[in-house]
Amino acid sequence: MELATVVALAIAVAAIVALVMVLTGRSPATLLPLSSASSSAKSRTLGKDVVLVGAPNAGKSALLHRLATSTYPTRPTAPSLVENRALVKLDDEDDQVTIIDCPGHARLLAVTAANLALDASTGLPLPGATAPRLILVVVDATMVVHAAAVRRDAAERLAMALDSVDPALLLPSASSVEATAGDRIRIVATKADDPLAASPVQIRTALQDELHALRVARASSVSALNTRANNADDNEDDGRRRRNQHRHGTPQSVPRISLADLGIADIVVVSAKSNEGTDNLRQVLSDLLAA
Secondary structure, three states, X not given: OOHHHHHHHHHHHHHHHHHHHHHHOOOHHHOOOOHHHHHHHHOOOEOOOEEEEXXXXXOHHHHHHHHHHOOOOOOOOOOOOOOEEEEEEOOOOOOEEEEEEOOOOHHHHHHHHHHOOEOOOOOOEOOOOOEOOEEEEEEEOOOOOOOHHHHXXXXXXXXXHXXXXXXXXXXXXXXXXXXXXHHOEEEEEEOOOOOOOOOHXXXXXXXXXXXXXXXXXXXXXXXXXXXXXXXXXXXXXXXXHHHHHHHHOOOOOOOXXXXXXXXXXOEEEOOOOOOOOHHHHHHHHHHHXXX
16 A cells, blocks of 8 residues: 555544534544454453442442441432442351442543543553453433433444443444353443333343444444545445444445443442342342352
């Protein structure tokens, strides 16, 4: 490939990345993971901590307060701008774990990425970094099904968790995956005592639909990159273009993958306010950490 073509391609990629960040306010990490990082993610050292991720107002801070103190906060919690951590006892009084609550604000996704051992600029696993043992993706059961923005943010956090485990899981071209995420990820639906709370089936369906939309967006982004590359190099052969599409997929060819396919179909339902489901969550954490 000639030097001019390489320069033109680099400029095109940089322009698309900049456009993504301007339009979404988010890292292109959630749009363009690379399968080459899959083996790196699988071989990383796992720490002992549990990380809470979720959109603003998902109920992470109240849940952490309940788990750590067995009480509900006396003051209303507000979206945190810093990470919080606490030592939480599990089903056995001698069994405890550090839980880290990542700030939910979209402008602070770099903090979430760091706690997931992801490169904030690329969204790929950091080679050699210690990844969390468990990731709890916290969603608001009263909003995640009915509010599109909340659902999108929840799916984005779930995608980051999946990319931390193995970025190949959400490749647009993936038609089947190993159900390995369940060893390290659980979805936790908060505010279960609220009459407006959706059922686990509704939440599962909503997240599956949103994850599919995200994978389609990834395919669209790759398609745009391919178009820019083709414009920069009119001599690119059709065979290479077809191989690119086979690897990454096209917006029209992205197959659906369920949460069951990923191994994370079970949703833990809790309420920090009423204490509903928190004992079950402690047991789930204890079982996963002992596995």
